[in-house]
Amino acid sequence: MNDTPGLIDQEAIVTLIPELAARLDTLSTRAELFQEANFAARCETLDELEFPIIACLQDLTQSHPSPAVTRLVRQARALQRQLAALDQCLFYQLQGLIRTGQSTPATLRAILGGYAGQACCEDASTATEYDCLDALTDGLFLTPGPLRETLVPEPEMMYYQKTPARIIWELAAKVTAGDVFYDLGSGLGQVPMLVQLLSGATAKGVEIEPAYCRYAQACADELRLTRVEFLNADARAVDYTDGTVFFVFTSFTGRLMQQVLARLWQVAQQKPLKLFSYGPGTETIARQPWLRRLNPADSHRYQLAEFRSDPTQALKAMTLQE
Numbered sequence: 001m002n003d004t005p006g007l008i009d010q011e012a013i014v015t016l017i018p019e020l021a022a023r024l025d026t027l028s029t030r031a032e033l034f035q036e037a038n039f040a041a042r043c044e045t046l047d048e049l050e051f052p053i054i055a056c057l058q059d060l061t062q063s064h065p066s067p068a069v070t071r072l073v074r075q076a077r078a079l080q081r082q083l084a085a086l087d088q089c090l091f092y093q094l095q096g097l098i099r100t101g102q103s104t105p106a107t108l109r110a111i112l113g114g115y116a117g118q119a120c121c122e123d124a125s126t127a128t129e130y131d132c133l134d135a136l137t138d139g140l141f142l143t144p145g146p147l148r149e150t151l152v153p154e155p156e157m158m159y160y161q162k163t164p165a166r167i168i169w170e171l172a173a174k175v176t177a178g179d180v181f182y183d184l185g186s187g188l189g190q191v192p193m194l195v196q197l198l199s200g201a202t203a204k205g206v207e208i209e210p211a212y213c214r215y216a217q218a219c220a221d222e223l224r225l226t227r228v229e230f231l232n233a234d235a236r237a238v239d240y241t242d243g244t245v246f247f248v249f250t251s252f253t254g255r256l257m258q259q260v261l262a263r264l265w266q267v268a269q270q271k272p273l274k275l276f277s278y279g280p281g282t283e284t285i286a287r288q289p290w291l292r293r294l295n296p297a298d299s300h301r302y303q304l305a306e307f308r309s310d311p312t313q314a315l316k317a318m319t320l321q322e
């Protein structure tokens with residue numbers, strides 16, 4: 001199948017329309033797609049429907065309109081709606097489980113893992129893309145709709161981008177129910193919510209953009225996650241004394257990052273803390289003298305990096321500053 005929309009020539013049309021029709025018929029009759037349990041297969045099919053199938057059909061609608069093309073567009077859209085509706089039923093059930101407190105971290109991990117299949121078992125070291133675990137976990141939360149940002153970010157404040165669910169999955173496995181977890185620059189809040197659900201910890205998100213923070217808190221309230229809290233604050237100005245585990249996905253750079261790390265360092269002088277990072281900010285974090293990296297320093301920057309505060313180094317760094 002020509003999967004390059006916009007470049008369909010006359011010769012290709014002859015074979016493309018029957019190919020698309022055959023593929024749509026095959027997908028429409030794959031019984032397993034209509035069984036609730038097969039979320040991962042549905043996810044793949046929904047991706048394929050979006051691209052290349054519907055993208056090609058839209059191009060054909062413009063360049064070679066015909067009743068056959070119109071019929072195929074309708075068929076593709078109908079299948080898309082049918083599969084999305086099945087997913088929606090599944091999301092309602094999962095939300096109900098969470099809201100009524102019927103799931104524990106272990107049961108939820110097993111249930112979500114069962115639906116996402118391979119996605120949560122894959123090697124996270126190259127997790128630079130979103131996959132079907134993201135589609136599944138996105139479905140647990142309110143659909144964001146248009147969010148009206150009001151903050152004009154400083155140059156060292158990074159824009160919102162979501163940590164892939166696979167990384168959060170890995171992170172949550174390293175957090176315990178007794179921890180107080182902080183996501184520094186929490187955006188739409190998925191990291192604290194999923195960490196709480198999958199580990200049982202108390203989880204907090206610190207987010208400077210009021211619209212993101214309001215949305216995240218609304219999601220947590222809707223799922224009745226009483227141990228999740230979002231603070232609309234500048235990460236440089238928060239009191240972290242109750243925190244035991246921290247996570248940062250490159251929310252800040254330069255001096256701003258140093259200022260946030262200096263606040264964590266203050267906590268590290270009182271008690272040991274764990275810090276996890278993902279993305280390019282890991283390189284700055286790895287240079288802090290009071291932090292020791294547990295996994296190899298030469299790992300991929302889009303791998304979950306794990307640090308522990310080193311009390312002896314923290315004291316040395318403090319002495320040097322005085």
Ligand SMILES: C[S@@+](CC[C@H](N)C(=O)[O-])C[C@H]1O[C@@H](n2cnc3c(N)ncnc32)[C@H](O)[C@@H]1O
Nearest residue numbers: 157160161162163185186187208234235249251
């Ligand atoms: C790359 S996103 C990470 C979002 C979230 N942690 C995740 O992984 O899904 C960075 C977020 O940090 C927020 N941010 C940037 N500077 C901040 C600051 N000084 N204090 C709090 N949040 C900040 C941004 O608004 C943005 O939502």
